[in-house]
Amino acid sequence: MKELTLTVEGMSCQHCKKNIEDALQEIGVKQAEVTLETSKVNVTYDEGEISQQQLEETIEGQGYQVV
Numbered sequence: 523m524k525e526l527t528l529t530v531e532g533m534s535c536q537h538c539k540k541n542i543e544d545a546l547q548e549i550g551v552k553q554a555e556v557t558l559e560t561s562k563v564n565v566t567y568d569e570g571e572i573s574q575q576q577l578e579e580t581i582e583g584q585g586y587q588v589v
């Protein structure tokens with residue numbers, strides 16, 4: 523299990539937070555937590571199943587920018 527924190531631009535409200543957390547859970551991450559105040563997304567996932575690129579593409583697919 524790997525834990526990673528990404529910085530993401532464009533998240534401004536609870537709707538953004540839920541969008542991203544739901545989208546990440548949909549691809550099978552164990553845990554996803556958005557902190558709006560710091561623009562961070564903390565993700566815990568199985569490296570054998572999901573790549574960092576997939577995480578970034580999922581977030582960007584929701585309309586946000588991974589820095």
Ligand SMILES: [Cu+2]
Nearest residue numbers: 534535537538
């Ligand atoms: Cu929002």
